[in-house]
Amino acid sequence: MDYIKKLSRFLLPYKRYALLNIICNIFYALFSTLAMLSLMPMITVLFGESEKVYIKPVYNEIGNLKDFAEIYLNYFVTTTSEASGPQSALLYVIVLIISMFLLKNLFNYMALFFITFLRNGVLKDIRNEVYDKVIALPISYYSEKRKGDIIARISGDVGEVKSSMLSVLELIVKEPLTIIFAITAMFMISTKLTIFVFIFIPLSGFIISRIGKSLKRKSERVQREQGIFLSTLEETLGGLKVIKGFNSEKRFNTKFQESTSRFYKFSNTLTNRQNLASPISEVLGIATIAGLLWYGGKMVMVDHTLSGPEFITYMVLAYQILTPAKAISKASYKVKAGNAAADRIFEIIETESPLKDKEGAIEKTDFTSDIAINNISFKYEDDLVLKNFSIKVPKGKSVALVGQSGSGKSTIANLVTRFYDVNNGSITIDGVDIREMTKHSVRGLMGLVTQDSILFNDTIRNNILIGKEGASDEDIIDALKIANAWEFVKDLKDGLDSNIGDSGGKLSGGQKQRLSIARAVLKNPPIMILDEATSALDTESERLVQVALENMMKNRTSIVIAHRLSTIQNADEIIVMQKGEIAEQGTHSELLAKNGVYKKLVTMQSFD
Incomplete structure (x- = not known):
C-alpha cells in the first residue's frame, strides 16, 4: 500500500x-x-x-x-x-x-x-x-x-x-x-x-x-x-x-x-x-x-x-x-x-531546490541602470572563495575581471546568473536583489558565453535557436555574421542544417566558440557574461573570436572574465582579483601605471 x-x-x-x-x-x-x-x-x-x-x-x-x-x-x-x-x-x-x-x-x-x-x-x-x-x-x-x-x-x-x-x-x-x-x-x-x-x-x-x-x-x-x-x-x-x-x-x-x-x-x-x-x-x-x-x-x-x-x-x-x-x-x-x-x-x-523562486518574485523584463555586487561573500564548501567583494557595472559599460586561477573570477559569473546564491551580501539589477526576481527573468536579461563551448548533437540552426525560439533564418544568419561564423557555416554542405556531432565534435574549437557567441547574439540580451571565452583557442581563432566578441559587446553591458589579458584592454574598468578580493582596479593604462599586480600579470603573458 x-x-x-x-x-x-x-x-x-x-x-x-x-x-x-x-x-x-x-x-x-x-x-x-x-x-x-x-x-x-x-x-x-x-x-x-x-x-x-x-x-x-x-x-x-x-x-x-x-x-x-x-x-x-x-x-x-x-x-x-x-x-x-x-x-x-x-x-x-x-x-x-x-x-x-x-x-x-x-x-x-x-x-x-x-x-x-x-x-x-x-x-x-x-x-x-x-x-x-x-x-x-x-x-x-x-x-x-x-x-x-x-x-x-x-x-x-x-x-x-x-x-x-x-x-x-x-x-x-x-x-x-x-x-x-x-x-x-x-x-x-x-x-x-x-x-x-x-x-x-x-x-x-x-x-x-x-x-x-x-x-x-x-x-x-x-x-x-x-x-x-x-x-x-x-x-x-x-x-x-x-x-x-x-x-x-x-x-x-x-x-x-x-x-x-x-x-x-x-x-x-x-x-x-x-x-x-x-x-x-x-x-x-x-x-x-x-x-x-x-x-x-x-x-x-x-x-x-x-x-x-x-x-x-x-x-x-x-x-x-x-x-x-x-x-x-x-x-x-x-x-x-x-x-x-x-x-x-x-x-x-522530492529534492527541494535551494534556489527556488520566492513567493511573489518579480518578473523583470528590462534593464535601465546598473548591476551591483554589494559586499558579497561566498563559499562552495568550507573555504570562502569571495570575501566582501563589491563592484558596480553601469548600463552600457564593460567590466573585466582578471587574476590567477582560483581567484574567484568564474564564481562571479555563477553568482550573477544565479546558478548559486551568495552566502552574504547581495547582487542587484537596477537596485532589485536578484533573489527577489524569478530565475527565469534574471537569466532572460543575460547572455552567457563560457570557456567550454557547450553545443548539442543537432544542427547548427537548432543550436543557435536555443538563443531565441522561433527566430527566422535571416536572424540566425545575421547573428552568425556578427559572430564571424557565417564564413564557415555557408561553406558546409548542408549549411544551417549541418549536424555538428556530439558536443560539436565535427567543428574546431574556434568554430564552436563562434557558434556559442552567435547563440548569445541571437538572444540579444542587455547584459553579457563572458567567462574566459577565448582562453582555450589558438591565436588565429582567438583573433576571429575577439572580433566577434567586440561586435557583440557594442552598446551592451558586459562582465568579462579573462585569463588572456589581450582580450580586455579596451574594457571600461578592469578588476584585478587575488584570493577572492579586489587587489587593484582601473583602466588598462591606469593599472599599468600603478606598476602593481596587473603589470606583473601583463609581463608574465608578454603582452606588448
Missing part, C-alpha cells in the same frame, strides 16, 4: 484504465472458476453418475444454490439424454466448457489491454517529472551526484517501476480474486475438505514472506551498482581523448569491469532469491494437493461423503489455486524491487 501511495498521483490521470482493468480481472477470476466447475457435469455425463430427475427444479433460497445447481444439472442431463441421446448432453456440456474458457481468456486480454495504457502512461509521466526536476535542480546538486546514476534512475529504475506496476494490480486484484472465487466454489463442494486446506495456507505465507524480506535491500544494491557503471561509461565517452592520449584504457577498463562484476554478483543473488518464488510456491502447493488426495480420497472411498466427479472437480480447483499463488509470491518480490526503484526515483523528485 505504501508503494501505491507513492505512485498515487501518477496513477490518478489513468484511473479509468485501472478501473476497467479491475472490472475485467473480476470477470476473469469468475470465469476461471466457472470454467473449472463446468468440468463437473462433463465428468458426471461421461461416467453416467447423474441422478435421474424429470421435474424442473424451482430456485427459491440463496442458501440452496448448490443443491439447485446440482438438481438442475441432473434434470438437464436426464431430459437431453432421453430426448437426443447421452452424446447430445455431452456436446452441450463441452460447448459450455469452451464458452467459459473463451470468456476467461477474453477478459484476461482486456485486462492486459487496459493496464498497458496505465503502465506506459505512468512510465511517461514519471520520466517527464524526473527530467523536469533534473533541469530545475541547481548546478550545485550535480557536483555531488554521478551523472550515470541519474541516467540509471531515469531509465532502469523507472523501467523497474513499470514492470512492477502490473504485479501490484495482480497482487491486489486479479490473483486474490481468482483464489477467492476458487475457494468459494471449493466450500460449496466440501466445507470439511476446504477447512483442511486452510491448515497449509498460513505456513506457505510465512515461508514466502521470509524469503521476500531482504529483497528490497538486495534490489537497491543492484540499482546503485548500475548507476556506478553507467557513470563510468558516461565519463569514458566524455573523456575518450584523454584516456587514449594517456594510454589509460586498461585502467578504465578495469574500473568498469570491477563495477560490472559487482553488478553480476549482486544480480545473481537477487535473481536467485526471486527465482525461489515459483518452486517454493509449487512445492508447497503440491504438498497441499498430496494432503488433499489423502484426506479427500478417504471421504470418497471410505466415508462416502463426496462423489467422484465432485472430488475430481475439487482437485482441479485446488490445483488452479497454485498458479495465482505462485503469481502472488512472484509479484510480491517484483513489488519489493519496484519499491526500491521508486525510492531512488522519488529521492530526485
Whole structure:
C-alpha cells in the first residue's frame, strides 16, 4: 500500500484504465472458476453418475444454490439424454466448457489491454517529472551526484517501476480474486475438505514472506551498482581523448569491469532469491494437493461423503489455486524491487531546490541602470572563495575581471546568473536583489558565453535557436555574421542544417566558440557574461573570436572574465582579483601605471 501511495498521483490521470482493468480481472477470476466447475457435469455425463430427475427444479433460497445447481444439472442431463441421446448432453456440456474458457481468456486480454495504457502512461509521466526536476535542480546538486546514476534512475529504475506496476494490480486484484472465487466454489463442494486446506495456507505465507524480506535491500544494491557503471561509461565517452592520449584504457577498463562484476554478483543473488518464488510456491502447493488426495480420497472411498466427479472437480480447483499463488509470491518480490526503484526515483523528485523562486518574485523584463555586487561573500564548501567583494557595472559599460586561477573570477559569473546564491551580501539589477526576481527573468536579461563551448548533437540552426525560439533564418544568419561564423557555416554542405556531432565534435574549437557567441547574439540580451571565452583557442581563432566578441559587446553591458589579458584592454574598468578580493582596479593604462599586480600579470603573458 505504501508503494501505491507513492505512485498515487501518477496513477490518478489513468484511473479509468485501472478501473476497467479491475472490472475485467473480476470477470476473469469468475470465469476461471466457472470454467473449472463446468468440468463437473462433463465428468458426471461421461461416467453416467447423474441422478435421474424429470421435474424442473424451482430456485427459491440463496442458501440452496448448490443443491439447485446440482438438481438442475441432473434434470438437464436426464431430459437431453432421453430426448437426443447421452452424446447430445455431452456436446452441450463441452460447448459450455469452451464458452467459459473463451470468456476467461477474453477478459484476461482486456485486462492486459487496459493496464498497458496505465503502465506506459505512468512510465511517461514519471520520466517527464524526473527530467523536469533534473533541469530545475541547481548546478550545485550535480557536483555531488554521478551523472550515470541519474541516467540509471531515469531509465532502469523507472523501467523497474513499470514492470512492477502490473504485479501490484495482480497482487491486489486479479490473483486474490481468482483464489477467492476458487475457494468459494471449493466450500460449496466440501466445507470439511476446504477447512483442511486452510491448515497449509498460513505456513506457505510465512515461508514466502521470509524469503521476500531482504529483497528490497538486495534490489537497491543492484540499482546503485548500475548507476556506478553507467557513470563510468558516461565519463569514458566524455573523456575518450584523454584516456587514449594517456594510454589509460586498461585502467578504465578495469574500473568498469570491477563495477560490472559487482553488478553480476549482486544480480545473481537477487535473481536467485526471486527465482525461489515459483518452486517454493509449487512445492508447497503440491504438498497441499498430496494432503488433499489423502484426506479427500478417504471421504470418497471410505466415508462416502463426496462423489467422484465432485472430488475430481475439487482437485482441479485446488490445483488452479497454485498458479495465482505462485503469481502472488512472484509479484510480491517484483513489488519489493519496484519499491526500491521508486525510492531512488522519488529521492530526485522530492529534492527541494535551494534556489527556488520566492513567493511573489518579480518578473523583470528590462534593464535601465546598473548591476551591483554589494559586499558579497561566498563559499562552495568550507573555504570562502569571495570575501566582501563589491563592484558596480553601469548600463552600457564593460567590466573585466582578471587574476590567477582560483581567484574567484568564474564564481562571479555563477553568482550573477544565479546558478548559486551568495552566502552574504547581495547582487542587484537596477537596485532589485536578484533573489527577489524569478530565475527565469534574471537569466532572460543575460547572455552567457563560457570557456567550454557547450553545443548539442543537432544542427547548427537548432543550436543557435536555443538563443531565441522561433527566430527566422535571416536572424540566425545575421547573428552568425556578427559572430564571424557565417564564413564557415555557408561553406558546409548542408549549411544551417549541418549536424555538428556530439558536443560539436565535427567543428574546431574556434568554430564552436563562434557558434556559442552567435547563440548569445541571437538572444540579444542587455547584459553579457563572458567567462574566459577565448582562453582555450589558438591565436588565429582567438583573433576571429575577439572580433566577434567586440561586435557583440557594442552598446551592451558586459562582465568579462579573462585569463588572456589581450582580450580586455579596451574594457571600461578592469578588476584585478587575488584570493577572492579586489587587489587593484582601473583602466588598462591606469593599472599599468600603478606598476602593481596587473603589470606583473601583463609581463608574465608578454603582452606588448
